[in-house]
Amino acid sequence: MTAVTSTVTTDAYEGASPEAAFEAAVAADERIEPRDWMPDAYRTTLIRQMAQHAHSEIIGMQPEANWITRAPSLRRKAILMAKVQDEAGHGLYLYSAAETLGTGRDELLDKLHAGRQRYSSIFNYPTLTWADVGAIGWLVDGAAITNQVPLCRCSYGPYARAMVRICKEESFHQRQGYELLLTLSRGTAAQREMAQDAVNRWWWPSLMMFGPPDDASAHSAQSMAWKIKRHSNDELRQRFVDICVPQAETLGLTLPDPDLTWNEERGHYDFGAIDWTEFQEVLKGNGPCNEQRITQRRRAHEEGAWVREAAAAYAAKHSAQHTQHAQTDGKATA
């Protein structure tokens, strides 16, 4: 029962100041729940992170939806449609979870549309071939999972619970993406080439998904102290590289990094330097698809305004009618 954890800071630490109760709950690995007291900065950080996460699901539909109408078999088309549908669902969970912190989905979407909140930089890269759908599944979803599995233990309850559901579905997508690439890499020469090209283009952007290096990560230390984050960016990035190298070998594909070598001493793969200038450029809005992605999102929202207004007007009319009926009924029985 969630109620057990949600009463922790109000009951178990009764008598303590709210600050002390919050600190004690975090230290004891208990969950912070919506009605618990929390520092303003904790709330703000969570809203920022959860909104960015929700926005990433929504913007992330675009590069993949780009291939729905061209999927090369009906089986693959069904898998891809189901995946894009799941992403919309993940966006919905995450907006709901963010709303427990006192914000609203409309407000968050407005901020996304105005460029005041971000989404993952990875979705500013284009999907140029069918193999990109596989590379996104394997590498992008793989990186997302590496990042998100620790969030299942995040100190904020609603976020942690959303992540449990999301991670299950993401793992499924990741395996499907890998299987797509495996099929291509064992297919014709042209398919194999397509797979390699996609991996070449998606590898480095996927490594950038873990965020800036630890010494340049603005929010890391505080997020780790609050147990929103459990591992540093570089730690997770290393974990991801270590997982991917043998998977690439199984695929029979290479990773586009001449410096990638096993380091016996560290027990990890060493890898080459990330182009942080490119990362910064993409974050600033100068990536290959930034403009296109946000324009499409805004357009869908603006062109859908009359539909949302219609739904609201209909609901208002009919709830007014219900109220009227109820009042009439009330008078009749009174």
Added chain:
Amino acid sequence: MTGPSAATGAAHAAALALGDDALVLSHRLGEWAGHAPVLEEEVALANIALDLLGQARVLLGLAGDEDELAYLREERDFRNLQLVEQPNGDFAHTIARQLYFSVYQRLLYERLAAGDGELAALAAKAVKEVAYHQDHAEHWTLRLGDGTPESHERMQRACQTLWRYTGEMFQPVEGLDVDWQALRDTWLSATADVLGRATLTMPTGPQSGAWSAGAGRQGLHTEPFGRMLAEMQHLHRSHPGASW
């Protein structure tokens, strides 16, 4: 095109016609991904598209190899209704198309499910999905028709624009033992009921013309369809014989 286990003759023709309807409408709905007016509709439209794609795969599987049939036939060989190939247009246009088709599909599949033809089992499963599709389309017809003046006007226009493609649904399909006249009557009264509740008026004019009566079922399509197939088939055709 017919494999060893494929249905033959009339059953083949019926599976192809219904399979093509589901395949083509699913494709059109798939074009909405990332463009829907509200997130819940991203989920709903994709959900309906997936149901239809599932139906298409079973039906085309009865007629032959699903991918060969979907990706290697040309426009003149497709047997779908012209209604389902109509471009999405605005949300009202998509909903009107969905309302007309899902009411038809539900009535037709209920009849098939009650019969003992080769498609009875498939129809029995699909009719549950289609009931949901119809419910979704009806609710949006009500919201748009009885929403704001703008949504009312858009919905009325969409119903009118698509009206001339509705007659085709009641042209007999080879291999289906259905009372098409009765189907048409039931469809008309069900549709009139929804439109009436949505404060919309029944469209006027013929439900089909000399060029459209039963045309899709004979492989005569509208211009946007060829372009839709070009996009759908391009990658598959670029790699003959490849597995995906």
